[in-house]
Amino acid sequence: MKFYSTNNKALQVDLRTAVTQGLAPDNGLYMPERIPTLPPDFFAALPSMSFADIAFAVAQNLVGDDVPADELRRIVDHTIQFDAPVVEVDDHLYALELFHGPTLAFKDFGARFMSQLLGYFARSQKQEIVILVATSGDTGSAVANGFLGVQGTRVIVLYPSGKVSDIQEKQFTTLGQNITALEVDGTFDDCQRLVKQAFLDEDLKKKYFLTSANSINIARLIPQSFYYFYAYARVQHLGRPVVFSVPSGNFGNITGGLLARAMGLPIHAFVATTNVNDVVPAYLKTQVFTPRPSQQTISNAMDVGNPSNFPRILELLGHDYQALSALIKGYAFTDDETRAAMRLVKASAGYVLDPHGAIGYLGLQHYLHETTDEVTGIFLETAHPAKFKEVVDETLEEPIAIPPALQKFLQLSKRSVPMKSDFPSFKAYLQGNL
Numbered sequence: 036m037k038f039y040s041t042n043n044k045a046l047q048v049d050l051r052t053a054v055t056q057g058l059a060p061d062n063g064l065y066m067p068e069r070i071p072t073l074p075p076d077f078f079a080a081l082p083s084m085s086f087a088d089i090a091f092a093v094a095q096n097l098v099g100d101d102v103p104a105d106e107l108r109r110i111v112d113h114t115i116q117f118d119a120p121v122v123e124v125d126d127h128l129y130a131l132e133l134f135h136g137p138t139l140a141f142k143d144f145g146a147r148f149m150s151q152l153l154g155y156f157a158r159s160q161k162q163e164i165v166i167l168v169a170t171s172g173d174t175g176s177a178v179a180n181g182f183l184g185v186q187g188t189r190v191i192v193l194y195p196s197g198k199v200s201d202i203q204e205k206q207f208t209t210l211g212q213n214i215t216a217l218e219v220d221g222t223f224d225d226c227q228r229l230v231k232q233a234f235l236d237e238d239l240k241k242k243y244f245l246t247s248a249n250s251i252n253i254a255r256l257i258p259q260s261f262y263y264f265y266a267y268a269r270v271q272h273l274g275r276p277v278v279f280s281v282p283s284g285n286f287g288n289i290t291g292g293l294l295a296r297a298m299g300l301p302i303h304a305f306v307a308t309t310n311v312n313d314v315v316p317a318y319l320k321t322q323v324f325t326p327r328p329s330q331q332t333i334s335n336a337m338d339v340g341n342p343s344n345f346p347r348i349l350e351l352l353g354h355d356y357q358a359l360s361a362l363i364k365g366y367a368f369t370d371d372e373t374r375a376a377m378r379l380v381k382a383s384a385g386y387v388l389d390p391h392g393a394i395g396y397l398g399l400q401h402y403l404h405e406t407t408d409e410v411t412g413i414f415l416e417t418a419h420p421a422k423f424k425e426v427v428d429e430t431l432e433e434p435i436a437i438p439p440a441l442q443k444f445l446q447l448s449k450r451s452v453p454m455k456s457d458f459p460s461f462k463a464y465l466q467g468n469l
Protein backbone atom coordinates (compact mmCIF):
# COMPACT_ATOMS: atom_id res chain seq x y z
CA MET A 36 0.00 0.00 0.00
CA LYS A 37 1.23 3.47 -0.80
CA PHE A 38 0.38 6.52 1.30
CA TYR A 39 0.02 9.98 -0.21
CA SER A 40 0.20 13.41 1.34
CA THR A 41 -3.07 15.33 1.63
CA ASN A 42 -1.12 18.33 0.28
CA ASN A 43 0.12 16.54 -2.83
CA LYS A 44 -1.25 13.28 -4.25
CA ALA A 45 2.00 12.72 -6.15
CA LEU A 46 4.01 12.57 -2.93
CA GLN A 47 3.72 8.85 -2.18
CA VAL A 48 5.61 6.70 0.32
CA ASP A 49 5.43 3.18 1.74
CA LEU A 50 4.00 2.35 5.18
CA ARG A 51 7.40 2.33 6.88
CA THR A 52 8.13 5.88 5.69
CA ALA A 53 4.64 7.13 6.52
CA VAL A 54 4.87 5.77 10.08
CA THR A 55 8.46 6.79 10.79
CA GLN A 56 7.96 10.29 9.36
CA GLY A 57 4.60 10.87 11.03
CA LEU A 58 3.91 14.05 9.06
CA ALA A 59 4.65 14.33 5.32
CA PRO A 60 7.56 16.67 4.44
CA ASP A 61 5.11 19.10 2.80
CA ASN A 62 3.16 19.32 6.09
CA GLY A 63 0.35 17.10 4.74
CA LEU A 64 -1.13 14.03 6.40
CA TYR A 65 -0.58 10.58 4.96
CA MET A 66 -3.58 8.73 3.53
CA PRO A 67 -3.81 5.25 1.98
CA GLU A 68 -3.82 5.58 -1.83
CA ARG A 69 -6.88 3.29 -1.91
CA ILE A 70 -9.12 1.84 0.77
CA PRO A 71 -10.10 -1.71 -0.17
CA THR A 72 -13.60 -2.85 0.72
CA LEU A 73 -13.63 -5.91 2.96
CA PRO A 74 -15.14 -9.00 1.28
CA PRO A 75 -18.74 -10.22 1.85
CA ASP A 76 -17.55 -13.31 3.79
CA PHE A 77 -15.89 -11.01 6.34
CA PHE A 78 -19.20 -9.20 6.93
CA ALA A 79 -21.10 -12.50 7.08
CA ALA A 80 -18.73 -13.77 9.79
CA LEU A 81 -18.48 -10.44 11.66
CA PRO A 82 -21.05 -11.11 14.45
CA SER A 83 -19.25 -14.27 15.58
CA MET A 84 -15.66 -13.01 15.23
CA SER A 85 -13.49 -12.12 18.22
CA PHE A 86 -12.32 -8.51 18.62
CA ALA A 87 -8.71 -9.54 17.81
CA ASP A 88 -9.78 -11.46 14.68
CA ILE A 89 -11.79 -8.47 13.45
CA ALA A 90 -8.85 -6.14 14.10
CA PHE A 91 -6.46 -8.46 12.28
CA ALA A 92 -8.71 -8.71 9.20
CA VAL A 93 -9.11 -4.92 9.09
CA ALA A 94 -5.38 -4.28 9.54
CA GLN A 95 -4.50 -6.84 6.87
CA ASN A 96 -6.93 -5.24 4.49
CA LEU A 97 -5.02 -1.96 4.76
CA VAL A 98 -1.40 -2.91 5.39
CA GLY A 99 -1.22 -6.65 4.69
CA ASP A 100 1.35 -6.12 1.92
CA ASP A 101 3.68 -4.11 4.15
CA VAL A 102 3.90 -6.23 7.30
CA PRO A 103 4.25 -10.05 7.31
CA ALA A 104 1.08 -11.78 8.53
CA ASP A 105 2.65 -13.32 11.66
CA GLU A 106 4.14 -9.95 12.67
CA LEU A 107 0.86 -8.14 12.05
CA ARG A 108 -0.99 -10.76 14.08
CA ARG A 109 1.46 -10.26 16.97
CA ILE A 110 0.99 -6.47 16.79
CA VAL A 111 -2.81 -6.79 16.74
CA ASP A 112 -2.83 -9.31 19.60
CA HIS A 113 -0.66 -6.98 21.66
CA THR A 114 -3.10 -4.13 20.92
CA ILE A 115 -6.36 -5.93 21.64
CA GLN A 116 -5.69 -7.04 25.21
CA PHE A 117 -8.89 -5.57 26.63
CA ASP A 118 -12.53 -5.40 25.67
CA ALA A 119 -14.61 -2.53 24.29
CA PRO A 120 -18.06 -3.37 25.66
CA VAL A 121 -21.24 -1.91 24.21
CA VAL A 122 -23.46 -1.00 27.15
CA GLU A 123 -27.17 -0.13 26.89
CA VAL A 124 -27.86 3.26 28.48
CA ASP A 125 -31.34 3.92 27.11
CA ASP A 126 -33.74 2.50 24.49
CA HIS A 127 -31.73 1.93 21.30
CA LEU A 128 -28.94 4.02 22.78
CA TYR A 129 -25.61 2.50 23.75
CA ALA A 130 -22.21 3.53 25.10
CA LEU A 131 -19.16 2.03 23.43
CA GLU A 132 -16.75 1.92 26.36
CA LEU A 133 -13.25 2.46 25.05
CA PHE A 134 -11.61 2.97 28.43
CA HIS A 135 -10.70 -0.53 29.53
CA GLY A 136 -7.04 -0.30 28.50
CA PRO A 137 -4.03 0.46 30.72
CA THR A 138 -4.45 4.26 30.75
CA LEU A 139 -8.25 4.16 30.68
CA ALA A 140 -8.82 6.05 27.44
CA PHE A 141 -9.46 5.13 23.79
CA LYS A 142 -5.95 6.29 22.93
CA ASP A 143 -4.64 2.98 24.29
CA PHE A 144 -5.72 1.22 21.08
CA GLY A 145 -3.74 3.58 18.86
CA ALA A 146 -0.73 3.93 21.14
CA ARG A 147 -0.28 0.18 21.61
CA PHE A 148 -0.62 -0.56 17.90
CA MET A 149 1.73 2.25 16.97
CA SER A 150 4.42 1.38 19.52
CA GLN A 151 4.58 -2.20 18.17
CA LEU A 152 4.49 -1.21 14.51
CA LEU A 153 7.17 1.41 15.02
CA GLY A 154 9.21 -1.11 17.02
CA TYR A 155 8.96 -3.51 14.07
CA PHE A 156 10.14 -0.90 11.58
CA ALA A 157 12.89 0.34 13.91
CA ARG A 158 14.49 -3.07 14.51
CA SER A 159 17.00 -2.64 11.74
CA GLN A 160 17.99 0.89 12.59
CA LYS A 161 20.59 2.15 15.04
CA GLN A 162 19.59 5.75 15.78
CA GLU A 163 17.32 6.46 18.77
CA ILE A 164 13.76 7.31 17.71
CA VAL A 165 12.42 10.47 19.31
CA ILE A 166 8.64 10.46 19.57
CA LEU A 167 7.10 13.89 19.95
CA VAL A 168 3.54 13.98 21.19
CA ALA A 169 1.25 16.91 21.95
CA THR A 170 -1.53 16.17 24.39
CA SER A 171 -4.60 17.81 25.80
CA GLY A 172 -4.80 14.98 28.33
CA ASP A 173 -5.25 11.40 27.14
CA THR A 174 -2.84 10.88 24.23
CA GLY A 175 0.16 11.76 26.39
CA SER A 176 -0.56 9.08 28.97
CA ALA A 177 -1.39 6.37 26.42
CA VAL A 178 1.72 7.05 24.36
CA ALA A 179 4.01 7.44 27.38
CA ASN A 180 2.76 4.19 28.88
CA GLY A 181 2.81 2.41 25.50
CA PHE A 182 6.48 3.33 24.92
CA LEU A 183 7.71 3.16 28.53
CA GLY A 184 10.99 1.26 28.62
CA VAL A 185 10.87 0.45 24.87
CA GLN A 186 14.52 0.24 23.85
CA GLY A 187 15.76 2.72 21.27
CA THR A 188 12.88 5.15 21.84
CA ARG A 189 12.59 8.43 23.68
CA VAL A 190 9.20 10.11 24.22
CA ILE A 191 8.74 13.86 24.69
CA VAL A 192 5.21 14.76 25.82
CA LEU A 193 4.16 18.41 25.41
CA TYR A 194 1.13 19.46 27.41
CA PRO A 195 -0.57 22.77 28.24
CA SER A 196 0.22 23.77 31.82
CA GLY A 197 -2.84 23.76 34.09
CA LYS A 198 -5.17 22.54 31.33
CA VAL A 199 -5.25 18.77 31.87
CA SER A 200 -6.82 16.93 34.82
CA ASP A 201 -4.61 16.10 37.83
CA ILE A 202 -4.82 12.37 37.20
CA GLN A 203 -4.05 12.73 33.49
CA GLU A 204 -1.01 14.85 34.35
CA LYS A 205 0.24 12.25 36.84
CA GLN A 206 -0.07 9.53 34.19
CA PHE A 207 2.69 11.02 32.04
CA THR A 208 4.79 13.14 34.42
CA THR A 209 5.67 10.40 36.90
CA LEU A 210 7.14 7.70 34.70
CA GLY A 211 10.79 8.73 34.24
CA GLN A 212 12.98 6.35 32.18
CA ASN A 213 12.60 7.26 28.48
CA ILE A 214 9.64 9.62 29.06
CA THR A 215 10.01 13.40 29.50
CA ALA A 216 7.10 15.79 30.03
CA LEU A 217 7.35 19.40 28.84
CA GLU A 218 4.85 21.66 30.59
CA VAL A 219 4.10 24.32 28.00
CA ASP A 220 2.99 27.80 28.96
CA GLY A 221 0.15 27.87 26.40
CA THR A 222 -2.69 25.83 24.92
CA PHE A 223 -2.85 22.39 23.32
CA ASP A 224 -2.73 24.13 19.94
CA ASP A 225 0.63 25.65 20.90
CA CYS A 226 1.90 22.17 21.79
CA GLN A 227 0.66 20.75 18.48
CA ARG A 228 2.20 23.66 16.55
CA LEU A 229 5.60 23.13 18.23
CA VAL A 230 5.56 19.43 17.36
CA LYS A 231 4.61 20.06 13.73
CA GLN A 232 7.27 22.78 13.40
CA ALA A 233 9.93 20.39 14.71
CA PHE A 234 9.16 17.92 11.89
CA LEU A 235 9.73 20.62 9.31
CA ASP A 236 12.91 22.04 10.87
CA GLU A 237 15.96 21.12 8.77
CA ASP A 238 18.49 21.23 11.67
CA LEU A 239 16.41 18.89 13.80
CA LYS A 240 15.57 16.58 10.89
CA LYS A 241 19.27 16.22 10.02
CA LYS A 242 20.34 15.39 13.54
CA TYR A 243 17.49 13.38 15.07
CA PHE A 244 15.11 10.62 14.05
CA LEU A 245 11.84 12.35 14.95
CA THR A 246 8.35 10.98 14.62
CA SER A 247 4.89 11.81 15.91
CA ALA A 248 2.56 9.71 18.03
CA ASN A 249 -0.43 11.98 17.56
CA SER A 250 -3.24 10.98 15.25
CA ILE A 251 -1.43 12.79 12.44
CA ASN A 252 0.48 9.49 12.32
CA ILE A 253 -1.39 6.95 10.19
CA ALA A 254 -0.32 4.19 12.62
CA ARG A 255 -2.57 5.80 15.24
CA LEU A 256 -5.55 5.98 12.90
CA ILE A 257 -5.73 2.44 11.56
CA PRO A 258 -6.43 0.84 14.99
CA GLN A 259 -9.03 3.53 15.71
CA SER A 260 -11.17 1.90 13.00
CA PHE A 261 -11.14 -1.57 14.66
CA TYR A 262 -13.68 -0.87 17.37
CA TYR A 263 -16.30 0.52 14.97
CA PHE A 264 -16.49 -2.94 13.36
CA TYR A 265 -16.57 -4.65 16.75
CA ALA A 266 -19.32 -2.37 18.10
CA TYR A 267 -21.36 -2.70 14.92
CA ALA A 268 -21.18 -6.49 15.26
CA ARG A 269 -22.59 -6.24 18.81
CA VAL A 270 -25.78 -4.39 17.72
CA GLN A 271 -26.23 -5.71 14.18
CA HIS A 272 -28.89 -8.23 15.29
CA LEU A 273 -31.20 -5.35 16.28
CA GLY A 274 -31.78 -4.78 12.59
CA ARG A 275 -31.67 -0.97 12.64
CA PRO A 276 -29.25 1.36 10.86
CA VAL A 277 -26.34 2.26 13.15
CA VAL A 278 -25.27 5.81 14.00
CA PHE A 279 -22.04 6.63 15.88
CA SER A 280 -21.73 9.78 17.95
CA VAL A 281 -18.09 10.70 18.44
CA PRO A 282 -16.91 13.27 20.99
CA SER A 283 -14.21 15.06 19.04
CA GLY A 284 -11.13 17.25 19.54
CA ASN A 285 -8.42 16.49 17.00
CA PHE A 286 -10.97 14.43 14.99
CA GLY A 287 -8.79 11.30 14.81
CA ASN A 288 -11.46 9.11 16.38
CA ILE A 289 -14.19 9.98 13.88
CA THR A 290 -11.63 9.67 11.05
CA GLY A 291 -11.11 6.06 12.21
CA GLY A 292 -14.87 5.56 11.85
CA LEU A 293 -14.89 7.07 8.37
CA LEU A 294 -12.06 4.72 7.43
CA ALA A 295 -14.18 1.79 8.68
CA ARG A 296 -17.09 3.01 6.55
CA ALA A 297 -14.82 3.34 3.52
CA MET A 298 -13.87 -0.33 4.05
CA GLY A 299 -17.54 -1.23 3.72
CA LEU A 300 -18.96 -1.01 7.25
CA PRO A 301 -22.55 0.19 6.67
CA ILE A 302 -22.56 3.10 9.12
CA HIS A 303 -25.73 5.12 8.56
CA ALA A 304 -24.44 8.45 9.92
CA PHE A 305 -21.92 10.06 12.24
CA VAL A 306 -22.44 12.72 14.87
CA ALA A 307 -19.39 14.92 15.36
CA THR A 308 -19.91 16.45 18.75
CA THR A 309 -17.65 18.94 20.52
CA ASN A 310 -17.47 21.26 23.47
CA VAL A 311 -17.41 25.01 22.72
CA ASN A 312 -14.32 24.42 20.58
CA ASP A 313 -16.71 23.92 17.68
CA VAL A 314 -14.63 24.58 14.56
CA VAL A 315 -15.90 21.48 12.74
CA PRO A 316 -19.61 21.70 13.73
CA ALA A 317 -19.41 25.34 12.58
CA TYR A 318 -17.89 24.19 9.28
CA LEU A 319 -20.69 21.66 8.81
CA LYS A 320 -23.22 24.49 9.11
CA THR A 321 -21.41 27.18 7.14
CA GLN A 322 -18.86 25.41 4.89
CA VAL A 323 -16.23 27.72 6.37
CA PHE A 324 -13.34 26.21 8.33
CA THR A 325 -11.94 28.76 10.74
CA PRO A 326 -9.42 27.46 13.27
CA ARG A 327 -9.17 29.61 16.38
CA PRO A 328 -7.40 29.43 19.75
CA SER A 329 -8.92 26.75 21.94
CA GLN A 330 -10.92 27.58 25.06
CA GLN A 331 -10.54 25.67 28.30
CA THR A 332 -13.48 23.42 29.23
CA ILE A 333 -14.29 20.53 31.57
CA SER A 334 -13.89 18.12 28.62
CA ASN A 335 -10.26 19.19 28.31
CA ALA A 336 -9.04 16.40 25.99
CA MET A 337 -11.23 18.02 23.31
CA ASP A 338 -9.90 21.56 23.81
CA VAL A 339 -8.55 21.79 20.28
CA GLY A 340 -8.86 24.91 18.13
CA ASN A 341 -7.30 23.58 14.91
CA PRO A 342 -8.25 19.90 14.51
CA SER A 343 -5.42 18.09 12.72
CA ASN A 344 -7.48 15.44 10.98
CA PHE A 345 -9.84 17.77 9.15
CA PRO A 346 -7.92 17.40 5.83
CA ARG A 347 -8.28 13.62 6.10
CA ILE A 348 -12.04 13.95 6.59
CA LEU A 349 -12.24 16.05 3.43
CA GLU A 350 -10.20 13.44 1.54
CA LEU A 351 -12.39 10.58 2.74
CA LEU A 352 -15.52 12.36 1.52
CA GLY A 353 -13.94 13.40 -1.79
CA HIS A 354 -13.99 17.12 -0.82
CA ASP A 355 -17.72 17.00 -1.43
CA TYR A 356 -19.44 19.28 1.10
CA GLN A 357 -22.92 17.94 0.27
CA ALA A 358 -21.82 14.34 0.92
CA LEU A 359 -19.96 15.35 4.05
CA SER A 360 -22.77 17.34 5.60
CA ALA A 361 -25.28 14.61 4.72
CA LEU A 362 -23.21 11.94 6.49
CA ILE A 363 -21.88 13.90 9.48
CA LYS A 364 -24.05 16.00 11.75
CA GLY A 365 -22.28 18.43 14.05
CA TYR A 366 -23.29 19.69 17.50
CA ALA A 367 -21.49 21.64 20.21
CA PHE A 368 -22.22 21.92 23.93
CA THR A 369 -21.26 24.12 26.86
CA ASP A 370 -19.90 22.93 30.19
CA ASP A 371 -23.28 23.55 31.83
CA GLU A 372 -25.01 21.35 29.27
CA THR A 373 -22.32 18.69 29.76
CA ARG A 374 -22.82 18.67 33.54
CA ALA A 375 -26.61 18.52 33.12
CA ALA A 376 -26.26 15.44 30.87
CA MET A 377 -23.97 13.76 33.42
CA ARG A 378 -26.57 14.31 36.15
CA LEU A 379 -29.48 13.21 33.97
CA VAL A 380 -27.87 9.95 32.85
CA LYS A 381 -26.74 9.13 36.39
CA ALA A 382 -30.28 9.71 37.68
CA SER A 383 -32.15 7.98 34.86
CA ALA A 384 -29.83 5.07 34.01
CA GLY A 385 -27.41 4.87 36.94
CA TYR A 386 -24.62 5.32 34.38
CA VAL A 387 -21.66 7.59 35.15
CA LEU A 388 -20.51 9.52 32.09
CA ASP A 389 -17.17 11.27 31.87
CA PRO A 390 -17.43 14.84 30.48
CA HIS A 391 -16.33 13.71 26.98
CA GLY A 392 -18.77 10.80 26.86
CA ALA A 393 -21.46 13.21 28.08
CA ILE A 394 -20.86 15.32 24.98
CA GLY A 395 -21.11 12.19 22.83
CA TYR A 396 -24.39 11.35 24.54
CA LEU A 397 -25.77 14.86 24.07
CA GLY A 398 -24.86 14.88 20.37
CA LEU A 399 -26.63 11.57 19.90
CA GLN A 400 -29.75 12.77 21.74
CA HIS A 401 -29.90 15.87 19.54
CA TYR A 402 -29.48 13.78 16.42
CA LEU A 403 -32.23 11.39 17.52
CA HIS A 404 -34.62 14.28 18.10
CA GLU A 405 -33.98 15.63 14.63
CA THR A 406 -34.22 12.39 12.65
CA THR A 407 -37.28 10.37 11.73
CA ASP A 408 -35.11 7.29 11.03
CA GLU A 409 -35.37 4.46 13.55
CA VAL A 410 -31.75 3.84 14.35
CA THR A 411 -29.47 2.24 16.91
CA GLY A 412 -27.33 5.00 18.37
CA ILE A 413 -23.88 4.38 19.84
CA PHE A 414 -21.89 7.12 21.52
CA LEU A 415 -18.21 6.62 22.21
CA GLU A 416 -17.27 6.72 25.89
CA THR A 417 -13.67 7.74 25.32
CA ALA A 418 -12.25 7.84 28.86
CA HIS A 419 -13.02 6.49 32.33
CA PRO A 420 -14.91 9.07 34.45
CA ALA A 421 -12.38 8.73 37.30
CA LYS A 422 -9.78 10.45 35.08
CA PHE A 423 -11.86 13.59 35.66
CA LYS A 424 -12.50 13.01 39.34
CA GLU A 425 -12.79 16.68 40.38
CA VAL A 426 -15.41 17.44 37.70
CA VAL A 427 -17.33 14.18 38.18
CA ASP A 428 -17.42 14.40 41.99
CA GLU A 429 -18.52 18.02 41.94
CA THR A 430 -21.15 17.45 39.24
CA LEU A 431 -22.67 14.26 40.65
CA GLU A 432 -22.15 15.33 44.27
CA GLU A 433 -20.65 12.00 45.25
CA PRO A 434 -17.10 10.71 45.05
CA ILE A 435 -16.20 8.36 42.25
CA ALA A 436 -13.90 5.46 43.17
CA ILE A 437 -10.49 5.54 41.54
CA PRO A 438 -9.61 2.24 39.85
CA PRO A 439 -6.25 0.67 40.84
CA ALA A 440 -4.83 1.38 37.34
CA LEU A 441 -5.11 5.11 38.13
CA GLN A 442 -4.45 4.88 41.85
CA LYS A 443 -0.88 3.77 41.30
CA PHE A 444 0.02 7.09 39.60
CA LEU A 445 -1.31 9.21 42.46
CA GLN A 446 1.38 8.00 44.84
CA LEU A 447 4.16 9.16 42.50
CA SER A 448 5.65 12.67 42.21
CA LYS A 449 5.22 14.81 39.14
CA ARG A 450 8.36 15.71 37.16
CA SER A 451 8.00 18.17 34.29
CA VAL A 452 10.17 20.68 32.47
CA PRO A 453 8.64 24.18 32.10
CA MET A 454 8.62 25.27 28.45
CA LYS A 455 7.72 28.53 26.72
CA SER A 456 5.41 28.24 23.72
CA ASP A 457 7.84 29.70 21.14
CA PHE A 458 9.62 27.38 18.73
CA PRO A 459 13.22 28.60 19.39
CA SER A 460 12.86 27.64 23.09
CA PHE A 461 11.57 24.18 22.18
CA LYS A 462 14.26 23.67 19.54
CA ALA A 463 16.98 24.75 21.98
CA TYR A 464 15.62 22.27 24.54
CA LEU A 465 15.74 19.41 22.04
CA GLN A 466 19.23 20.34 20.88
CA GLY A 467 20.50 20.53 24.45
CA ASN A 468 18.83 17.40 25.77
CA LEU A 469 18.60 14.71 23.11
Ligand SMILES: N[C@@H](CCOP(=O)(O)O)C(=O)O
Pocket residue numbers: 169170171172173174175248249250251284285287288336337343
Ligand atom coordinates in the same frame (compact mmCIF):
# COMPACT_ATOMS: atom_id res chain seq x y z
N1 LIG B 1 -7.45 14.65 22.58
C1 LIG B 1 -6.06 14.51 22.50
C2 LIG B 1 -5.38 15.57 21.71
C3 LIG B 1 -4.43 14.96 20.74
O1 LIG B 1 -5.16 14.17 19.83
P1 LIG B 1 -4.55 13.04 18.93
O2 LIG B 1 -5.68 12.15 18.62
O3 LIG B 1 -4.01 13.72 17.75
O4 LIG B 1 -3.45 12.37 19.68
C4 LIG B 1 -5.41 14.22 23.84
O5 LIG B 1 -6.10 13.71 24.72
O6 LIG B 1 -4.24 14.46 24.03
